[in-house]
Amino acid sequence: MASILHQIAQNIGMDKAIAYTSGARIVQGISGVGTMFFLSTFLTGIEQGFYFTFGSILALQVFFELGLTGIMQQYVAHEASHLNLDENKQYQGEEQYQSRLASLVKFCLKWYSVLAGVVLVFLIIVGNIYFSKYGNSQSSSVEWKLPWIIICIGTSICIFQSPLTAILRGLGYVKDMSKIGFYGQIINPLCIWLGLVLGLKLYVMGIGFAMSVVIWQVYVIRKGLYRILTNLLKTKVSEKVNYFNEIFPYQWRIALSWISGYFIFQLFNPVLFATEGAIVAGQMGMTLHALNSIQSLSLSWMNTKIPMMSKLIALREYVKLDTMFKQTLKQMVSVCSVLLAAFFLCLCILNTSQLEFNNTILADRFLGYVPTLLMIVPIFLQQFTGSWATYLRCHKKEPFLVNSVVGGLLCMASTIGLGNIFGLYGITVGYCIIQIFLCFWAHKIYISKKTEWHKLEL
Template sequence: MKRIKKYLANFGLNEAVFYTVLGRLLQGVGGLLIVLMVSQFLSKQEQGYYYTFSSILAIQIFFELGLSGIIVQFAAHEMAHIKIDYDAASFLGNEKNLSRLSSLLKFTLKWFSYMSLILIIILIIAGFIFFGYFGEKSSGINWKSPWVIVSVSTSFSLIVNAILSFLEGIGKIKDVAKLRLFQIVTQLIVLALCFVLGMKLFAFPIANLLALLVSFLCIIFSAKLQLLKKLWEIPTIYKVNYKKEIFPLQWKISLSWISGYFIYQIFNPLIFIFEGSVAAGRMGMTLAVINGILLVSLSWINTRIPVFSNLIAKNEYSQLDKLFNRTVLQSTIISILGICIFIIGFFYLQYFNIEYYRRFLPLPLIIILSLGYVINQVISSLAIYLRSHKKEPLLVYSVVSAILICSSTFFMGKYFGIDGIVDGFTIIIAIICLPWSLHIFFNKKKEWHSK
C-alpha cells in the first residue's frame, strides 16, 4: 500500500488530487451514463433543449465575475502566515493576516448572496425570451417549469461554490474535494432516478438542486462551519480592500471569464438558432464527453492553485516552476489518453452501427474539436499559473480571442453549419491563441520573477 501511495504521489496524485480526480472520474463515467440515458429517455429535440440549458446557464459567469478563483488565491496568500488549531477550532497567526482573512470571508458571503438574487431573476427572464422565440413551438416540449427550477438551483450554487472556494483557499482542499465528490454522486443518482421515472427535462434541474442542498447541509453540520464562525468573529481591523486589491484584478479576470463564455458556451445557442434543437443536441452531447474528460485532467492543475499561491507568497519560484511543469505534463497526458479512449469508443459504435453514435457529431469533427479543446487546456493551465500571482496579464488576449471565435462561430455557423464552427474554432485556438498565450506566459514569468 505504501509503494502504491508513493507511486501515485510521484505522479502528482496526493489525497486532494485523488478525491478530486475520483470525483471527476465519477462525473466522467456518470456523464457517459447520462449520455446513454439522454439518448434513451429524451427525444432528439429534448436533447437539444437539455444541452442548450447548460450553455445559457453559463451566463452565471457574468455574475460570478471570476471572484471564486480570486477568493482561493487571496485566502491562500493570507494563510501562508496563518495556522489552524484544529483542537480549538481556531486560527493562529498575527492580527493583520487574521483580520484580513476574516474580512475576506464576510465580503465573499455578502457579494455572492446579492449576486444570487439578481441572477435568478435574469436567468428566468433570459430563458423565457430565448426558448420562447427560437424554440420549436409545435414540438410540445415542456421546458418552462424545468427552466425555472434550474435557474433557482444555478443561483443557489453561487453561494455554495463561494463557500467551497474559501475553504479551498484556507487549505481545506481535501475536505472540499470529498464534499464535491459526494455532491457529484448525489447528483448522478438522483438524475438517473429522475430519468427512469420519466421526468424528462425535469431530471437535471431536480438533481442539481438536491445535490446542492446536500452539499450545503454537509457544510452546516460539520466542523468546517465552526471554523468559519470563529473566523467571522475576528474583528476586521485590517481589511482586504475591494476597490484597491480585488477590483483591479477582478475586472480583468471577469472580462477574461466573460470572454470564455463567448468562446466555449456560444456554440449550442447559435446552433439551436441556425440548425434547430437536434443539431444543438449533437454538439452538446459531444462537448459533454470532451468536457468530462478535461474536467478529470484539469484536476491536477486546479487542486494545485492554493499551493502555487503559497509558493508565490514565499517567493519560492524555483519550486513553483518545477511543480507547475510536472503538473502540466501529467494533466496533458491524462487528457490525451481520455480523448483517445473517446474516439476509439465512438469508432466502435459507428463500426457496429449502434444507434447511439448518431447522437454525436461525425468522427472527423470529434477529432478536430477534441484537438482544439486539448490545446485550450494547456492555455488554461498557463492562465492559472499567471493568475496565481494575483495578476491578470491575459485581458487583451482573452477579449480578442473571444471576438475572433465568437465572430467565427456566428459567420461560419450561418454559412457552413457545424463543420464551419468546429473548423473555425480549432484553427483560431491552434494558430492564434496558443502562440500568443505562450508568449505572454514566458515574458511575464521572466518579468515577475526577476524582481
Template sequence: MPHPEITLIGSDLSMFGRLRHWLRSVLGLDRAVGFTVLARFWASTAGLVTVALIARFLSPSEQGFYYTFGSLVAVQIIFELGFSFVILQLASHERARLSISQDLDVSGDAIAHARLASVIQKSVRWYSVASLLMVATVLPIGFYFFMTHQPAGQMVHWRLPWCLDAVMAVLNFQLDPLLSFLEGCGYVSQVARLRFRQAVTGSVLAWLALVLGHGLFAPAMMLCGTGSMSLIWLLGKRKLLLGLLQYPAGANRIQWNSEVWPFQWRIAVSWFCGYFIFWLFNPVLFAYRGPVEAGRMGMSLSVASAIQNISVAWVSTKSAPFGTFIAHKEYRQLDRVFAHAFSQSSAVALLGALTAWLGCLYLNFEHIHFGQRLLDPASMAMLMISMIINVMVFAQAYYLRAHKQEVFLVNSVVGAISVTLCTLIFGRYYGARGIVASCCVGNILGLLWATQKFQKYRRIWHAA
C-alpha cells in the same frame, strides 16, 4: 523467528506503501488530486451513463433543450466576476501566516487574521446581491429564448424544468464562494472529497429523473444534489465561517479597490469572455439549426468537458499551494511542481481525447444508432484537439493567476470576439462542423500566443 502472518502483513503494508509512493511521485496523486480525479472520473463515467440515458429516454429535440439549459444557466459567469478564483488566492496568501486548529479556531498574525476575515465578508455580501440579480435575469432570458425558438409542431414541456434548473443554479452560485474560501484556507483535500460526494449524489438524482420519465428535470436534480451536499458539509465548518464573518476586520481589512480590483476586473473580463468561448455553441445552433443539432453538439461537448475536467485536476488542485510558494518566494519549487502537474495534465487529456475519438469512429463505422446523437468523427476530432489546447492554456492561466495577476485579458477578449463571430457565421451556414473547425484553428493560434506570454511574465516576475 518471525510469525509468518506478521511477515505477510508487513509485506502487504510495504507493497501498499510502495504503491502510495508510486501514485504520488509518478502520477502526482496526493489526497487533493486523488479525490478531485475521483470526483471527475466519476463525473466522466457517470456522464457516459447520463448520455446513454438521454439517448434512451429523451427525444432528439428534448436532448437539445437539455444541453441548452446548461448553456443558458452558465450565464452566471457574468455575475461571478471571477470572485471564486480571487477568493481562493487571497485566502491562501493570508492563510500562510495563520494556523487553524482542529476546533476551527484561528491563531497567528493579527493583520492576516483581519484580512482573511475581510475576504469572506466581502464575498458573502457580493454573492448575496449577485444571486438576486442572477435569478431576476436568467429566468426571463430562458423563457424568452425557448418561447422564441421552439420548433413548430414539437411539444416539449420545458417551462417548469427550466424554472427549477435556474433556481437550483442560483443556490449553488451562493454556496460556491464558501467552498473556494475554505479551499484557500487549506481544506483542499476535504473540498475535493466533497466534490466527489456532490458528483455521486447529483448523478444519481439526475438518473432517477431520466428513468422515471422526467428527463428535463435532470439538470435541476443534478444541481439539487450538489447544493445539498455543500450545505451539509458547510454546517460542519460553521464555527470557522461564522467566526470570520463576525470578526472585526477594522483598518486591517483588505482594501478591495486598490489591492484586489485592479487584478479582479481582468479576471472578470476573462471569465465573461469565457462564456462566449465555451457556452455559445448550443444556443446558436438551437436558434439557427434546431434542437436536434444543438443536442448533438451538446452531447459531444459533454464528453470533451468530462475529459477536460479530469485533466485539469492535476493543476487546479495546486492553486492554493502555488499561492503559498509565491508568498514565500519559493519559485524553484513552484516551477518544479507546475512542470510535473502540467505534463501529467496534458498526457491525460491526450489519452482521453484519443479514446473518445476512437469510440466515436467505432459507433459510426458500425452504424450504431447511438452514434447519431454525437457529432461526426471529423468534427469530433477537431473538438478533441481544441479540448487538449484548452487544458494547456488553463494550466498556464492557473500558474500566472496564482501571482495575483491576469495577463491573459487581451487573449480572452480576442478569443471571445473571434469565437463569437465564427460561431454566428459558420454555425448559421455550416452548422456544428463549421463551428468546431473554425474554433480549432483559432485555438491553435491562441495556444502559441498564450505560451509566449507565459514564458515572458514568468521570467519577469521571478527575476524581480
C-alpha cells in the same frame, strides 16, 4: 496489487486532494457514459437539444459573477499563509492578517447574497424569451418552462455556496471540497437516471442542482467547516482588504477573461439551437459533455495545486514553484491525451457497430468524426493555456486579458458568422484554428511574464 497502485499514483503525482478531485472526475466520466445512455434512451433528440442548451444559457451567470470566486481562493490563500489554525477552529497570528482574512469572508457573503437574487431573475427572463422564440417553433410538445424555473432557482443557491467553497479551498481544505465533488458525482447521476426512468424528462437537471446543494450543506456542517467560517465572521475587522484598491484592479481583468470564456466555450449550443435546430445542438452538447469531462478530470491535477502555488509565490520560493508546476503539467497532459484517444476510439466503435437501443442509434447522438476531431484539438491545447494562465494568476495578476478578449471576440465572430454561413463545419473549423493561434500566443505571455516578475522580486 496495493503497492503497485500506490506506485502508479506516485508516478502520476496523485496526492489525496487530486485523488478525490480526479476520483470525482473519473466517476463523472463513468457516470457520464451512463447519463449519455439514459439521455439518449429517455429523451428525444429535440429534448436532448433543450437539455444541453439549458446549460449554455445558465452559463450567462458569468456576466455577473465576474471571476470573483477564483480570485477569492487566491486572496484567501495569501492571507492564510501567515496564520495557523488552533484546536478551536480559529486562526491565530498577526492581527493584520486575521482581520484581512475575516474581511474577505464578510465581503463574499454580502456580495453573493445580492448576486444570487439578481442572477435568478435574469436567467428566468432571458431563458423564457430565448426558448419561447426558438424552442416553441421546433416542438410545442416539449415541457420546458417549469423545469427552467426550477433549474434557475437551484443555480442561484449554488452561486451563493460557490464563494464559500473557494474560501475553504484557499484555507487549505482542498481535499474536503474535492470530497464533496466526489460524493456528488456518485449521488447526482443516480438521481438523474432514476428521474429519467420515471419520465421526469427535463426536470432531472433541476434535481441535479438540488442534490448538489444538499450534499454540500450536509458535508460542510458534519465536518465542522461551518465553524471555521463562523469564527472568521466573528473576528473583529480592524484592517480590510480594500476591494477597489486591491481586488478590483485584478478582478476586472479576470472578469473580461471569464466573459470572453463564455464566447469561447458556451456559444456553440445556443447558435446551433437557433440556426440548425435542437437535434444538432444536442449532438454538439453530448460531444462537448464527454470532452469537457475529460478536460475537467485532467485539469484537477493543476487546480488542486492553486493554494500551494499561491503560498509558494507569497513566500517567493520560485524554484519549488516551477518544479511543482512542470511536473504537474506533464502529468495532466499525459492523462488528457490517453482519455481523448479512448473517447475517439469509443466513438468509432459506436459508429461501426451501429449500436441501437430503444429505437435510437447511439452514435447519432454525437457529432461525426471530423467535427469531433476539430473539437478534440482545442481541448488538448487548452490543457497548456489553462495551466499557464493558472500559474500566472496565482501571482494575483491577469496578464491574459488581451489574449482572452481577442479570443472571445474571434470565437464569437466565428461561431455566429461561420455558423450562419457554413453551419456546424464552419463553427468547428473556425474554433480549431483560433485555439491553435491562442495557444502559441499564450505560451509567449507565460514565458515573458514569468521571467519579468520573478526577476523583479528576487
